[in-house]
Amino acid sequence: MAGDRDEDELAALLEKLSLSSASNTDLAFQLQLAETIQACPESSDAALALALHDADLARTELDRRHAWAYHARSAASIRVTAHDALFARDLAATAGPTTATASSAPWRRRTRRGRSRRPAR
Known part of the structure; x- marks a missing residue:
């Protein structure tokens, strides 16, 4: 019975030691992970969303x-x-006869082909 008791104590001690070792390993992992996260630049979804918003805002300002x-x-x-339209209207009002009235001027006479020519002097 004493041998069983020693074996049980030894098993309990080994289990406690393995739990302590696992806890130390987990603690070391958590510390390394925290250091890595602090050392890395922000690459979270929020940082990406802000960067995209800034780029979109710059594009919108350029479009504006x-x-x-x-x-x-x-x-x-x-x-x-x-x-130009007002100037042309004023010019037409002060320039005299229009093209339509100028073509029917009395000094013009029509040829057989329908073209007008100036009479010889």
């Missing part, structure tokens, strides 16, 4: 600037076109 420049060019083109 391009749209504003396009709008400014379009507005300038419309102003020039409107000015």
Whole structure:
């Protein structure tokens, strides 16, 4: 019986030692994992989402600037076109006879082919 008791104590001591060794190994692993996580740059989903948001925001700002420049060019083109139309209307009002009335001027006479020519002097 004493031999059984010694064997039981030895088995309990070995089990306690193996648990302690496993606990030390687990503790060492946890410490190494924590050090590795602290040393690595953030690569979590939140960091990736923030980086993508920053890139999207920069792209949106660039698109806004391009749209504003396009709008400014379009507005300038419309102003020039409107000015040209007003100028042409004023010029037509002060220039005299139009092309239609000029072609039917009394000094023009029609040829047989329908073309007009100026009479000889």
